[in-house]
Amino acid sequence: xxxxxxxxxxxxxxxxxxHDRGAKIVARALRDAGMEVxxxxxxxxxxxxxxxxxxEDVDVIGLSILSGAHKTLFPRIMKLLKDQKMTDVMVFAGGxxxxxxxxxxxxxxxxxxxxxxxxxxxxxxxxxxxxSKKR
Amino acid sequence: MTKIDEIxxxxxxxxxxxxxxxxxxxxxxxxxxxxxxxxxxxxSGKAHIIGLTGAGGAGKSTLIEKIVREYRRLGKTVxxxxxxxxxxxxxxxxLGDRIRMQELCNDKDVFIRSxxxxxxxxxxxxxxxxxxxxxxxxxxxxxxxxxxxxGQSEVEIIKVAQTIVVVxxxxxxxxxxxIKAGIMEIADIFVVNKADREGADKAVIDIQSNLxxxxxERPWKTPVMKTVALTGQGISELxxxxxxxxxxxxxxxxxxxxxxxxxxxxxxxxxxxxxxTHSLIEKMKKDGDFYQLVHEIMEKKTDPTSAAKRLLKKTMxxxx
Numbered sequence: 001x002x003x004x005x006x007x008x009x010x011x012x013x014x015x016x017x018x019h020d021r022g023a024k025i026v027a028r029a030l031r032d033a034g035m036e037v038x039x040x041x042x043x044x045x046x047x048x049x050x051x052x053x054x055x056e057d058v059d060v061i062g063l064s065i066l067s068g069a070h071k072t073l074f075p076r077i078m079k080l081l082k083d084q085k086m087t088d089v090m091v092f093a094g095g096x097x098x099x100x101x102x103x104x105x106x107x108x109x110x111x112x113x114x115x116x117x118x119x120x121x122x123x124x125x126x127x128x129x130x131x132s133k134k135r
Numbered sequence: 136m137t138k139i140d141e142i143x144x145x146x147x148x149x150x151x152x153x154x155x156x157x158x159x160x161x162x163x164x165x166x167x168x169x170x171x172x173x174x175x176x177x178x179s180g181k182a183h184i185i186g187l188t189g190a191g192g193a194g195k196s197t198l199i200e201k202i203v204r205e206y207r208r209l210g211k212t213v214x215x216x217x218x219x220x221x222x223x224x225x226x227x228x229x230l231g232d233r234i235r236m237q238e239l240c241n242d243k244d245v246f247i248r249s250x251x252x253x254x255x256x257x258x259x260x261x262x263x264x265x266x267x268x269x270x271x272x273x274x275x276x277x278x279x280x281x282x283x284x285x286g287q288s289e290v291e292i293i294k295v296a297q298t299i300v301v302v303x304x305x306x307x308x309x310x311x312x313x314i315k316a317g318i319m320e321i322a323d324i325f326v327v328n329k330a331d332r333e334g335a336d337k338a339v340i341d342i343q344s345n346l347x348x349x350x351x352e353r354p355w356k357t358p359v360m361k362t363v364a365l366t367g368q369g370i371s372e373l374x375x376x377x378x379x380x381x382x383x384x385x386x387x388x389x390x391x392x393x394x395x396x397x398x399x400x401x402x403x404x405x406x407x408x409x410x411x412t413h414s415l416i417e418k419m420k421k422d423g424d425f426y427q428l429v430h431e432i433m434e435k436k437t438d439p440t441s442a443a444k445r446l447l448k449k450t451m452x453x454x455x
Contacts, residue, residue: 005163030227031228031229037229038230038231039233040234041231041233045241048241052237054152055154
């Protein structure tokens with residue numbers, strides 16, 4: 001990695017659920033691992049998330065969702081990112097996502113889904129590993 | 136065309152992806168960043184750059200959201216650079232200023248960038264000035280820089296902005312204590328935000344009397360405004376004052392030029408320092424004397440300044 005370069009991460013909560021404890025814990029853990037984490041608060045539209053990722057020039061996006069609307073919202077987010085030619089951004093997700101939906105979401109380009117019980121170390125290591133593979 | 140040329144061209148055309156990339160390049164101190172700035176520099180200098188500073192919790196982010204809306208209503212395009220502190224322990228940062236500004240995200244004429252201080256002191260990041268410059272060159276009419284929560288001596292913002300707004304709120308610290316030194320003197324406009332709270336009028340009077348104590352008759356009289364950022368109260372009056380300050384700078388070229396000249400001098404000195412640290416120190420380290428001198432200093436045979444002089448003398452001789 002070049003001198004001065006920091007990993008920039010957007011932690012976003014798409015949709016209408018208002019449980020952000022998980023998102024905030026992940027945001028803090030990534031910060032404590034030396035990353036710059038942009039947190040945008042609750043109830044973000046796919047458009048807001050894609051636009052924020054663009055303006056902030058992030059390397060990673062973490063999506064947190066507990067409402068069950070992932071099959072509607074994630075495809076829209078991934079399409080907007082693609083439209084903006086931001087396919088080099090690594091996207092992962094977490095929250096309450098049923099096992100049977102995982103394959104479908106991964107097909108959209110979401111790299112990994114972290115369910116309840118995942119440790120923050122696992123997520124940190126995953127982010128570091130997947131970025132070092134790219135560089 | 137190289138990558139940097141392409142990004143510079145994109146910035147000048149107002150392309151968001153290019154603006155975002157350009158800011159990353161200056162932030163990371165990419166070796167190419169100088170060339171990027173060189174290419175856009177001539178196109179900067181048109182935007183009005185406003186600095187917002189003050190203690191954490193005064194309501195700076197919420198205030199900025201309202202200021203941006205008001206400028207948009209007036210038909211102006213806006214860029215925002217919002218600075219938050221880097222943890223000195225982990226090197227990481229949590230950048231949360233956007234939480235209060237996300238509604239602006241859908242406006243194509245607003246560009247917001249969060250920035251961590253990254254080891255730099257004074258309430259801004261080293262790259263903040265260049266980020267503002269990039270947004271300026273990209274054609275934004277107004278660029279707003281929000282500093283990290285600042286108390287007394289975090290006054291680096293004066294190197295970046297033309298109009299400085301210092302934000303205070305009643306109940307933050309021991310009234311005027313919280314804003315007494317340094318930061319008091321850099322304000323072009325004072326804002327007491329959360330003015331619907333108890334103690335707002337007293338805060339205004341405190342600040343006013345403090346400003347009077349500064350004594351010196353100045354051509355621009357620093358006003359003290361009251362706002363309630365949450366409801367938008369006092370925002371259009373604040374914009375009026377900011378615009379008045381801008382007119383004042385334009386109507387008093389001697390004042391404007393003097394401050395511009397000082398800023399430019401500092402820019403030049405900073406640039407010289409930058410080059411010295413990068414090239415000269417690299418060269419010095421390659422010379423065997425460097426580590427010999429480190430050894431001598433540790434042995435107390437010489438002191439750091441004398442050693443530095445010897446080293447410089449030798450390196451400069453080899454240079455010419």
